[in-house]
Amino acid sequence: MADAKFPDDFLWGGAIAANQAEGAYLADGKGLTTVDVIPHGKNRMPIKLGLIESVTLDENEYYPSHQAIDFYHRYKEDIALLAEMGFTVFRTSIAWSRIFPKGDERQPNQAGLQFYRDMFLECKKYGIEPLVTLCHFDVPLHLVTEYGSWRSRKMIDFFAHYAKTCFEAFDGLVKYWLTFNEINILLHSPFSGAGLQFKEGENKEQVKYQAAHHELVASALVTRIAHEINPENQIGCMLAGGNFYPYSCKPEDVWTALEKDRENLFFIDVQARGAYPAYAAKIFREKQVALEVEEGDNEILKHTVDFVSFSYYASRCAAADMNEKNTSAANVVKSLKNPYLQVSDWGWGIDPLGLRIAMNTLHDRYQKPLFLVENGLGAKDTVEANGEINDDYRIAYLREHIKAMKDAIADGIPLMGYTSWGCIDLVAASTGEMGKRYGFIYVDRDDAGHGTLQRTRKKSFYWYKKVIATNGESLD
Numbered sequence: 451m452a453d454a455k456f457p458d459d460f461l462w463g464g465a466i467a468a469n470q471a472e473g474a475y476l477a478d479g480k481g482l483t484t485v486d487v488i489p490h491g492k493n494r495m496p497i498k499l500g501l502i503e504s505v506t507l508d509e510n511e512y513y514p515s516h517q518a519i520d521f522y523h524r525y526k527e528d529i530a531l532l533a534e535m536g537f538t539v540f541r542t543s544i545a546w547s548r549i550f551p552k553g554d555e556r557q558p559n560q561a562g563l564q565f566y567r568d569m570f571l572e573c574k575k576y577g578i579e580p581l582v583t584l585c586h587f588d589v590p591l592h593l594v595t596e597y598g599s600w601r602s603r604k605m606i607d608f609f610a611h612y613a614k615t616c617f618e619a620f621d622g623l624v625k626y627w628l629t630f631n632e633i634n635i636l637l638h639s640p641f642s643g644a645g646l647q648f649k650e651g652e653n654k655e656q657v658k659y660q661a662a663h664h665e666l667v668a669s670a671l672v673t674r675i676a677h678e679i680n681p682e683n684q685i686g687c688m689l690a691g692g693n694f695y696p697y698s699c700k701p702e703d704v705w706t707a708l709e710k711d712r713e714n715l716f717f718i719d720v721q722a723r724g725a726y727p728a729y730a731a732k733i734f735r736e737k738q739v740a741l742e743v744e745e746g747d748n749e750i751l752k753h754t755v756d757f758v759s760f761s762y763y764a765s766r767c768a769a770a771d772m773n774e775k776n777t778s779a780a781n782v783v784k785s786l787k788n789p790y791l792q793v794s795d796w797g798w799g800i801d802p803l804g805l806r807i808a809m810n811t812l813h814d815r816y817q818k819p820l821f822l823v824e825n826g827l828g829a830k831d832t833v834e835a836n837g838e839i840n841d842d843y844r845i846a847y848l849r850e851h852i853k854a855m856k857d858a859i860a861d862g863i864p865l866m867g868y869t870s871w872g873c874i875d876l877v878a879a880s881t882g883e884m885g886k887r888y889g890f891i892y893v894d895r896d897d898a899g900h901g902t903l904q905r906t907r908k909k910s911f912y913w914y915k916k917v918i919a920t921n922g923e924s925l926d
């Protein structure tokens with residue numbers, strides 16, 4: 451059992467993303483982004499995977515990002531609630547298209563900068579440190595239609611200009627930055643992950659890994675820029691985490707699990723170690739990828755991140771012989787079902803020990819501080835007749851995962867902080883539902899966009915408040 455405590459300066463809080471919370475999708479000059487053309491319903495997944503092209507709005511579809519939970523207009527009320535819970539960190543993202551509506555302009559949209567300045571100031575008012583993702587699943591749509599998004603090398607310059615603009619505009623307000631949310635999701639959900647759509651018959655792997663190269667160079671470049679602007683800036687990479695377990699001790703299963711882990715860690719290997727790993731050559735050979743690397747790219751990649759952030763919802767399972775009937779796709783990554791685990795209502799395996807395992811793996815591999823920036827239980831909540839929301843299942847999930855973090859700290863892992871996912875209910879990234887709720891704060895809105903948007907504290911709100919007040923000592 452854990453005999454360690456959370457460090458005194460441990461950052462406690464929660465996370466959201468612009469595209470899942472802000473709404474106001476065209477307000478104050480904002481441009482359309484990829485997520486604004488991803489509807490709720492049957493076309494959602496094929497569009498996210500880049501299999502169906504969607505670059506315009508269809509009046510017969512419902513797009514959850516357009517209003518979301520209207521955080522754009524209600525952030526003061528929402529941040530006050532987060533402050534009431536005692537948050538010391540709040541993770542959100544900047545919508546690139548609020549700052550550069552098309553993505554390739556040189557002059558930023560001042561109204562977009564003003565919105566984020568005001569919002570970060572609101573956080574600071576309560577002593578809450580913003581942790582800001584520059585790109586969380588929302589590429590400006592114009593960059594997709596005009597350049598093919600990250601398949602184009604030009605994106606490096608557009609992204610660097612956007613990032614520099616943000617670092618300068620919010621210098622002194624924000625010091626914790628993440629470059630790309632769950633960068634490895636580019637491989638699994640290419641349109642939502644990186645704005646990629648495919649042409650008939652082309653080698654998708656070539657497109658994905660070339661896009662990945664551009665993102666990796668862009669990430670390293672802006673890491674350098676952030677450090678030049680202010681050496682106090684702390685830049686993190688962000689992995690959709692969770693180890694693959696071998697389905698059995700059959701050596702072939704163990705090997706497959708190792709390869710599956712490498713597929714995801716590939717990105718972090720570059721961002722945290724500063725060069726492509728040795729196994730990259732084999733991946734490229736097998737997938738017939740001929741990577742175009744320009745002179746100077748490898749120098750830029752040497753600018754590694756300060757910390758490794760990751761999301762953790764579930765562990766994964768792999769066997770040499772994947773039985774299709776027995777798979778699930780927790781957080782988009784395909785996995786075999788683990789017979790030892792309970793699952794959430796959405797089939798995601800619940801595995802707190804898997805968090806400790808993931809943390810140990812990441813630290814053994816990178817020797818950088820870790821930051822758990824997403825974790826939580828997507829569940830249906832019921833509002834009782836008296837208005838209460840008694841989400842004991844969510845408390846149980848979070849309690850066990852916080853215990854696992856404590857165990858990992860006792861293992862010697864440096865953990866900077868914890869931002870549980872969806873601290874206020876928001877739109878689910880995978881399904882577009884509102885009914886898949888993660889929050890401590892309930893938002894009255896349903897899957898079709900009906901509801902008052904009123905905010906209500908859930909039972910978990912009071913529980914988490916106590917967790918924070920006792921620095922993780924009181925978990926009951």
Ligand code: BG6
Nearest residue numbers: 631632781828877878879880881
């Ligand atoms: C992560 C994303 O993949 O998982 C979030 O970074 C997302 O944007 C979260 O919301 C949970 O997934 P979902 O599909 O339940 O919202």
